[in-house]
Amino acid sequence: MRVLIGTDRIGALASADAGAALGRAFLAARPGVEVAVVPMGSGGPDLAAALAALGDDSVVVGDPDAGRTRGVHHDHVHGDEEPTGVDVASTSLGVGQALAAALSSRPRRVVVDLTGLITHDGGAGILAALGARADVPLDRGVGALGGLGSIDLALARERVGATELVAVIDPGELGDLLLGLRGLTSRRGRAAGTDPAVMLAADAALGSLASALGIPDAPGLGAAGGAVLALTALGAWTTGGPALCAQIAHLERTAALADVVITGADQVDFATRGGHVVPEMAAIAQRSMRPAVVVAREVAVSGRELRTFGVEVAYPLGGDAGLSADELTERAAGVARSWTW
Known part of the structure; x- marks a missing residue:
């Protein structure tokens, strides 16, 4: 199984660190899983x-x-x-x-x-x-x-x-x-x-x-x-910014080879949709006909609303703004087990 991860900042963890932490959860979920982590950003640092x-x-x-x-x-x-x-x-x-x-x-x-x-x-x-x-x-x-x-x-x-x-x-x-x-x-x-x-x-x-x-x-x-x-x-x-990162990383090609696309943000609600990285990753998943799964510390949006911008499901992981990489990996373990086969 192949998993593509491209996430925004989650808590104090920058995209690359948050993505790597989520990747470790998927690697631990089932032997043989292949994970690609692509750092993403909208602007600024x-x-x-x-x-x-x-x-x-x-x-x-x-x-x-x-x-x-x-x-x-x-x-x-x-x-x-x-x-x-x-x-x-x-x-x-x-x-x-x-x-x-x-x-x-x-x-x-x-x-x-x-x-x-x-x-x-x-x-x-x-x-x-x-x-x-x-x-x-x-x-x-x-x-x-x-x-x-x-x-x-x-x-x-x-x-x-x-x-x-x-x-x-x-x-x-x-x-x-x-x-x-x-x-x-x-x-x-x-x-x-x-x-x-x-x-x-x-x-x-x-x-x-x-x-x-x-x-x-x-x-x-x-x-x-x-x-x-x-x-x-x-x-x-x-x-x-997210589109530029996607272009540099050749994300469309990677998504076509993946079985599931994982993205995330600190918070996801209907007004913000998790910022700009989440919709970009969801759009790439849609074009590749792959399911898009979102993880976030806080989720305040219904499944019906999620589907309006191409997301299959969103999982609230909890934790505070100082969430560590190890804690993120631990909290994402259940998600990883649900989306590996």
Whole structure:
């Protein structure tokens, strides 16, 4: 029997450690079981750790202030908007500076983690940090972009060179538009009750930036305060963290060889669905026509609700937030015995 395990963080255990602990439970359940553990992460330190555990040589950069702001966002999976309104002075300059530093060594790939970024400047600050020039300031937020007519990306593109750029965003933002009634400014502004005049000016400024860059609006460009727009202009492609891990690990191929797919998270309920790793693993299991089984410290969702996102069953393991690897292995023993043959 073959078991594929790809889990999110469980308690204090990072993905690789939680996956290994679950793997030991399955190996002990029945002789001859084969287990593949694939580290997964959505963003921040968890994504960087997962990529490193996968042996990937990508350089990961992000907002230097993300550690202080990552928890500010509402869960975007089901339509909640950031409580920031339209901050006309916010800038993505910090991300750009981190990216510029990473590019100086000419790496093969840079993963730009935008999941903790709170801005509204369409990535203009990123372009400024890389040396782009325009007829208005690019590093002072969307409020300074009004009247933008032209932008020169020559130096920025030279700095990127042959390096592959990957923009990682919250998977719930993959369909977000940049402009118009369904765009970034409209969504955030209406959620926060922003002055319509401010919203109209910000939307127009972002439209001018997109036009100067020669990029038509499309799903995903409104993610991370529009920072995807700037990175797209530099040749980046956009994805979610779990999907990136899955691609690097060739998970679709492994899932096709597995008999069961095990995933997990710290908590699973109908609102969050366990975060972003659980739905990604469930989708891979569905495409491979394999059962997806979830384990978590806490489960607050019915079997009927689980099946709406492709999960066969979810098991609550209990334990506190300081759950150790050995304890996780012990608590998962019953699950392992139920799903081995």
